[in-house]
Amino acid sequence: MSDTRPVLTMTAISKFFPGVRALDGVDFRLFPGEVHALMGENGAGKSTLIKVLTGVYGHDTGAITLDGQPVSFSGPMEATEAGVSTVYQEVNLCPNLSVAENIFIGRQPRRLGAVRWRDMRRRASALLARLNLDLDVGELLGNQSLAVQQMVAIARAVDVQARVLILDEPTSSLDADEVKQLMRIMRQLRDEGIAIVFVTHFLDQVYEIADRITVLRNGRLVGEYPTAELPQLALVEKMIGKELDALERLDEQAGRDLAAVETGTPVVEATDLGKAGSVEPFSLTIHRGEVVGMAGLLGSGRTEAARLFFGADRADRGRLAVDGRPVSIRGPIAAIERNIAFCSENRRTEGLVGELSVRENIILALQAARGWLRPVPRRRQDELVQRYIEALSIRPADPEMPVRNLSGGNQQKVVLARWLITEPRLLILDEPTRGIDIGAKAEIQRLVVQLSDGGMAVLFISAELEEVLRLSHKVAVMRDRQLVTELANDDSLDADRIMRVIAGGAEQKDGTRHE
Amino acid sequence: MSTTQLSERLHGATRWRLPRRQLPVLVSLGLLLVMYGIGVSQYRAFSNIQVIFNVFIDNGFLLVVAVGMTFVILTGGIDLSVGSVVAMTAMVSAALLRDGLPPALVLLIALLIGPTLGFVMGCVIHFFEIQPFIVTLAGMFFARGLCTWISSSSIPITDGFWTSAAQERIRIGDNFVTVSVLITLVVVAVAAYTLAYTRLGRNVYAIGGNQQSALLMGLPVGRTRIAVYTISGLCSAIGGILLSFYTLSGAPLIAVGMELDAIAAVVIGGTLLIGGAGYVLGTVLGVLVLGVIQTLITFDGTLNSWWTKIVIGGLLFAFIVLQRLLGFRKKSFSTR
């Protein structure tokens, strides 16, 4: 590969945000026909590097060339026109437009200047079919799950006749099957000679597809390596900059001690809880110190079920009991008063208040529970916030930084911190590790174990089965908005078996309820 | 996150195939018909077709202005300058005609001023990132100031072209419409086509949906934002010409508060002020609603000055609440 000339080079790129050195003299090069993984911890500067490249941000020093020509894009429009097509980290589409339009806006098929809607819809369907996605492309994008939106964003990017394709954490909200489709497409494009930049926190995916890896740490370049020459452990060490024992610690924790879970009155007990058009009635109990994992395909209704526990949506049938006493949870406040916490999967729209500082975001739920008249004393705020900034290693560790300036993974940690300081009895975590680097992920998993050991009940939703298996005492599997079965996480349970249930295999017969 | 709630969509998808996105517009239409029905049942002369034509004749300029406002609001912006620009256009036309310029030239100049001001405001909004509310408020002061600067009293128009355009009646059976109505309909049609079938129009929706995303998707955000304010300026200019046909004069204090009427019409027509959702047809209905309310009140003819205001407020309230209850049951939507 190195005998060809790079399609793209970035030399000595620096980018300063007020108080943050996001990039400091970073070099990056990209060859045609390769998949190049850009790796680094949360906040390492990956997304920033990409945004500098496509002209979303200007850079303070450095130079960029495309095909040997110096370029400086004024914005994504110019970059796209020059053949650099990008999927940014957070899904950046228009929720008010249809799926088809989101794919084609800006380059709709036209005749005599008039957009040809039918043609556009047809082509959108065809394109999505290539990604194994079958949906009504006339539907509003905002009604689709995050995963579908992510796929649409990818579809939009790959359809452009680009020379460089940049994918910033495209897989964080995709399930295994969809990741497979994406990999297939990426390979296909690579073979066509397109250069692909791929950012992800999933090491497996990197080793499956990447030809070359560039590692960033704290805004600096660590190095560029052919994948084959960089063992996984070495990669992790380069990313975090020290020898890592966190991974090993994780392995030790594999498999939970089922006996440790208290029996007796469950912390929460749902009986035939459901909501018309959203989740079929289901029953589920969670005990003190128990971690209940929820598995299922995207759109199987895990989030919706969880929202019923929290009162984010109002259940219209069934009962909910907390500590054995029937309660009616009218809204989040009622849930919080009963010490239930819910960490939403969608941090941008349902989690954070971007303009407020890290401190304020962390303190928000606690403050809401205390009522506005009793502000949390500033000293105590600072203490709490400092504690969790350290515990979750939120970076930059500036509590007064507006939270919107944090990198994606760090934002996720802020949401988590918000709920942890309320010291809930039931903690609902919906995809808490999405978009989080491996060190932090280990940190969060360790935290879940620690919290449940301390008696907290946890409902843990994740698309990663290994993670679910590692943490849960029992796994509730959902399919088509129904809770199909509950599986105790004993030695016999493994990912394959859960997969079979998810896929609607034989398992459900020995599953107990429903169907 | 989006303009529609999750659960609600599920209802929509599984139960009925009513066009949910168009529903607010349909509800507006229904309520408008109900209001019209009430008028017909109460007042004999109300059933005359000419009453409907009159609503168009009397509100044509407002409709044109509201159409321009629709573009702006769809991007999530707002244009407070429209009323003043309308007045300024009428004022400039009247002043130039008084000075003896040929009508064609006057028309050209008058039609250029509005878009120019709109363009400038769009540039300030886009390049300097000042909130549209403030920029267009300044524009409003500016244009109004210019009106009084031109003349502090109204200037009559006696030009032949203007008078014939104003007084020409196009017969439809026993009834008639004016040239202005035709111009209005053309503007509406062009606007509806632009929004539905051109890239510019679709970009307008995209920016209203999420400006940041639109930018990252590589859409010409700046150009589009400047364009909508220019379009709004153009529509105001056309509205000003229509108003000068309507009143055959330019008056410095005319069309005060028209921006609020236009905004109200757009929103009553189902367009969201946060942008990204709405139709020109809705705006037409919104203007008709305002027009019919006013016609009802005049036909009644017994209302006191202050009761008139209270009743207008009350009817607006009833309409909006009904529309809300029937149209979209959105519990909440977050803007970003």
Add this chain to the structure above:
Amino acid sequence: ANSDTGGDAGTGGDDKLVLGFSQVGAESGWRTANTTSVKEAAAEAGIELKFDDAQQKQENQIKAIRNFIQQKVDVIAFSPVVESGWDTVLKEAKDAGIPVILTDRAVDSADKSLYKTFLGSDFVKEGRLAGEWLVEETKSATGPVNIVELQGTTGSAPANDRKKGFGEAIAANPNLKIIASQSGDFTRAGGKAVMEQFLKANPKIDVLFAHNDDMGLGALEAITAAGKVPGKDIKIITVDAVKDGMQALADGKFNFIAECSPLLGPQLMDLAKKVHAGEEVPPRIETEETTFTQQTAKEALPTRKY
């Protein structure tokens, strides 16, 4: 169930005369008194009144007139918001055979056949009367007499005309000089705020001419707060003669008021009946008006209706 008025009298059939009246708005006490007068006079004269409030907008007024035509009222009367721009709709009225009467303010149509008559005050004359009184009053003054003027709403007919009439009248005496003139928007708050600044900017003010009583009353407060005596240190001339203004005049705080009477209801009803019957009426009818000094105000005050 179809009935135009819902009441006992339909428009077409019986002999009750239907008058469509489009009022400017309810922007001042004067205007409200005007409306009341029209309503009471209509009830008294047995005329069915279709009243419409245009909320100070010409567009609304044109719409109202169109709707009156549509309802086939017998006579249309209106107080035009502005002078220009009525030809089109008045032609429609003429074509429909409905006679039109203007009240309070004139229109500038070249075609005088579009309306039967104009009933109202002469604003220029009001300004002139005020000016003439001042000229008379300051006959003996040797030095310059400094006048400040509180104008009405910029561009409105009363403001323009009163300014004009006043200016013409005081031109007779070169000693009289308007040293500051600013719009107080016909409101008390406006009058007060502007007068406050006048007082600070000009150490010597001899006369205040306010285009209506309300601004004069607002200015009173400012003058008092500045430690001057209204009516003595600063002479105050206003227009309108509403009750509060007359009270101030009687109390010696104002010096002169040119009346502008809103009570033209009875005259209007008379005219409506006449034009409906096809009688000839003079094209211009002035409201019966007078002027008041402190002396006459005291006498007139007990019988003031508004």
Add this chain to the structure above:
Amino acid sequence: MGSWRRGLPAVTGHRLFWPVVVLVLLLAANVVYRPSFLAVEVKNGHLYGSLVDIVRLSAPLILVALGMTLVIATGGIDLSVGSVVAVSGAMACLHISRQPDQNNLGGVLVALAMAVGIALLLGIWNGTLVAVIGIQPIIATLILMVAGRGLAQLITSGQIITVNSDPYRMIGVGHVLTLPFAIVLALAVTLLVAVLTRRTALGMIIEAVGGNSEASRLAGIRARRIKLLVYVVSAVCAAVAGFMMTANVSSADGNAAGLWVELDAILAVVIGGTSLAGGRFYLGGTVVGALLIQTLTTSVYAMNIDPQTALLFKAMVVIAVCLIQAPAFRAKFWRRRTSAGSPAAPAGEQRKEQVAA
């Protein structure tokens, strides 16, 4: 890492730097026009002078703008404040004018209580439309903006109600310790609002609701209740402003009182640095904004600017303030050195950050 805020040139970087500069420039222009402009003397034991006038006249605007700030912070807007000013002023004056003894303090207090009561109802009405029924704020409050004027005229029967009540006059033109009472009152209300929002968690909660309503709901904030509350506060502030405005001229004019005050209030809020999109709000900024606007109005009178050009003048000043305040503008014209600085969109975010700082 938060040191950058302290690191920047502290004064010129301050949010209020430019509005204050423009304010000073305006005053300076007045002084050039009339050197005695700044003179403040004591007349009859009261402070007297143009400066005092400006502050006194801006008192009602400050009040209205304070309420407006909170409403805007939740992402709303309140167009009805002008009507509420008129209604409450009319109500108070009507009640007082009916008293046999208008100077009776008790009667005046009852009148004020009644008027505040009505304002509360109007605020609840607005809040309900916005927070419970979910109508877009601009339209919800437009309803009351139209109908409220009618209501005010209904109360006054379209007449100007004149009162002769010394206790009531006190609110508008009275003095405490040589200071105009209106100034003292506005100061007190400002402090009250500041304490209520900044000494408790209310301010942060309002900002959270304005920043992301759904996220705050899920964090356990009663977003609806907060929204309702701010409209009520806004209405009450407007009511007090209504007392000041009507007491200033000892009469209630249902038509003219508070006309267009909503635009001035919104302008004041925005000049003060609060974004119309909701979120962070700055009470101090609002006060400066209101002072700036009143200075503008008074300058027009004081410098005897022809009413025909007054609006042009206002347009120029408003746009000038906003321009030099806008970081994007400054970045483009003054700080050429960071020419590679961020273009379009993220700059939008950065702008908010800088404003937020």
